[in-house]
Amino acid sequence: MITVGVRASRARRAAPRALLLILTLLLAASVPAFGKHTPATAADSTNGGEVTLRVGIQQEFDSLNPFLGFSLASTDVFRLIYPTLTTYSAEDFSVVPELATDWESSADKLTWTFHIRQGVNWSDGRPVTAHDVAYTFKRMMDDPAAATANGNYVDNFDSVTAPDDRTVVIRTESPQATMRSIAAPIVPRHVWSRIDNVAEFANQRMPIVGSGPFVATEYRPQQHLTLRANEDFWRGAPTVDRLRFVNFENSDAAVQALRKGEIDVVRDLTPTQFDALRGTEDIRRVRGKGRRFFEIVLNPGAANSAGDPIGTGHPALQDARVRRAIDRAIDRERLVQRVLSGYGTVGAGYLPPIFEDFYWTPPPEARRPFSIEAVNRALNEAGYPRGPEGVRRGPSGRVLDFEFVLHGDSPTDALVGKFVKEWLSRLGIRVRLQPVSDNQVNQRTTAGDFDMVVSGWSVNPDPDYVLRLQTCGARPKPGGGGLPDSFLCDRRYDELYARQLAEFDHTQRVELIRKAQRRFHRMATGLILFYPNALEAYRSDRFEGFESQPSDGGVITAQQGYWGYYEARPTEQARTASGGAGYRSAAFVVVGALLLGAVVVASTAARRRRTAEHRE
Known part of the structure; x- marks a missing residue:
């Protein structure tokens, strides 16, 4: 028997209608409006002595259904509310x-x-x-x-x-x-x-019945998701009373909210934002080892699990020679320096270097060093000549004109798209950048509705989950379901995947996983560009005690677990701020109450009549 010890712890007439409209407008003017992000006040973070840890995120929740949600934003929440x-x-x-x-x-x-x-x-x-x-x-x-x-x-x-x-x-x-x-x-x-x-x-429907350290109690799509500490959690209740994930249109807005004290934690910072926060009073930065890879997926001819073609992929990308040529036309060293400002590692194998055992880099004979000249020769030899306008055409005569789908709110995607478009233009390949929402990226990827698309996954300590994404079995089923990444369906890769899954000897399993990565690299359906560091920051005047994962150079958010949020402790300043809602907030409440009373009086008769009309 294997037994492992657990750490102990802890929502009628012209004149009355005019009056109602005026009063409603006045009330609206005195209350902050809701949007993607509503600026927080002290009352948002403290309520009757309770403290809320507010985390700014830029990614949408693709679903709160744990059977369906797979975005980082959603899985982070699932670990907090479900066992x-x-x-x-x-x-x-x-x-x-x-x-x-x-x-x-x-x-x-x-x-x-x-x-x-x-x-x-x-x-x-x-x-x-x-x-x-x-x-x-x-x-x-x-x-x-x-x-x-x-x-x-x-x-x-x-x-x-x-x-x-x-x-x-x-x-x-x-x-x-x-x-x-x-x-x-x-x-x-x-x-x-x-x-x-x-x-x-x-x-x-709130509250969501769960059994994690927190319980989801309020959700306003594209605004925020609020969790309350589970007082009956078996390890003991978290120290913070509430945890709120606040949605932002972009990371610039999230950083400004952090500076103003409207949120307490922000993740997925750009290198420029991370550097700009250096030395800022009451803000502590965290540079964590990333467990995420950033890739470009090239549509190799998407099909469902029955082998039926789906999607809109360009036929030229079904040719592995074209995919490998594009791979060699990407200057990864430059991307790490220009896009990540050095906060990351050049891409190589499928799995990031944070997991040293599984990390693989191509041997010299399999590497594809950046060379526009060599790629142009390779495409000529493969039968993709340039046409009169300098744009290459495939054997069927169709021009190489690729749509590149990006996350619309990601500055990283935008920069990568800019560089890749320029490099491929030097090959005689047109690229049309198509920024869309996070959910549209997911939907289009699963439907095979792309030529090129930015993708990337956070890898679990056991990499089986992401390894399976490249198997034939991961392709979407005709009736729904399935979660593909690059639509790779290769017999050799599937054989290696099956063997590693059945191998209990760690050394032998590591070797099989490395061989699977080499095959994935050979097929070039997913081009691993880099492994970014996780750049985070938090208000040290309000919270402390975040437990990082791993303990040496790890992250405090988006963990494989709930430790960072669970161990976070409010400072004395955060606790004593419960009385600091301020005169302006109090004035809003008073004015709002008076106006609301007038609105109620003015609208009572109208409401009674409307009720009777609707009952008909």
Whole structure:
């Protein structure tokens, strides 16, 4: 049996209508308007002695449904509100118990038994049991939509049973090395068994029933998501009373809000913003080791899992010679210096260097050093000559004119797009930059509706999740579901992926994973540009104690776990600010109350009449 110890802790007539309109306008003038971001006041962060940790984010929540959401913004929240069987330690990413206290496997590694922690409750008071775990996994096994975000964890499951409230038994079809690191959120069976259509369920009814250190209590799309500390969390309640994720249109706005004290933490800073905050009073910067890779996906001829072509990809990109030529036309050293200002590492293999065991770089004979001259020769030899206007054409006569889809609110994407467009123009390839919203990027990528698209993933300490994204099995199913990255479907890569999944010897598994990365590099469907550092900053006058992951040079947000938010502590200044809403805020409340009273009086008769009319 493997047993691992857990750290102990802690919403009628002309004259009255005119009056109503005037009073309403006056009331609106005295209350801050809602938008993508509403400037915060002291009352936003402290309320009756309670303290809110406000985190600025620029990415949209693609979904609050844990079966569907896979953006970094969403998965960060899922780790805070839903339990998982195990989690990763803050110190070194090692697997530690979470909902499961311990586990054992059969000699043939096909049967795994997990023992579920006693005394853990859902936020509605119902106990968390093994039946919730079994339900979650079986729903993912039986419902393609429920497998959208985390289906890779259960692809190899043969059966999941809960013989009693404290025991989960999972039988796999073949040995699966990732059984100790299944990061799929566990959901309450008594809630989700009533949801017939997972694909259409937004999970936005508040509060969301969960069992993590926080409970989601308020959501205003594209404005903010508020979580409240779970007083009954099994490790002990968090120190902060509330945690609020505040949406911003761009990182510039988030940084200004941080400077003004309207938020307490900001992540995904640009290098320029990070440097500009150096020496700023009451703001502490964090430069963390990144576990994310930044890539350009080239559409190799997208297809669904049945092999039926989908999407709008340019046929020239189905030629690996063209994809490899584009790869060699990208100056990664320049991107790291000009786009990241040195805050990152030049891209090489699929997995970032923070995970040293799995990190791979191409050997000399497989490297593609930047050379516009060499690429032009290669394209000529491959049968893609320049036409009269200097634009290359493929064998069918179609010009090489590619649409490059970018995240519209990302300055990094914009800079990368600018450089890539210029480099490819020197090859005789047209590039049309197409900035769109985060959700549109996700939708278009999954539909294969792109020629080139910016992508990137945060890699788990066990890299199986991102490795599977490049398999044939990750392609979208005809009826929905599936989560592809580059639409690679290669027999050799799939063989290597399957072998690493079944390999329990760490050294041998590392070698298989490196071979899979070499094959991915050879196919050139995803071009790894760089591994950016994670640049963050927070108000040190208001909060302290953030636990980083890993402990040596790690990050305080977007972790593989909840440690940073869970361990954050408000300073005495933040606690005593609860009485500091200020005269202006108080005046707004007084004026607003008087005006609201007048509005109520003026509108009572009209409201009664409207009610009768609507009842008809």
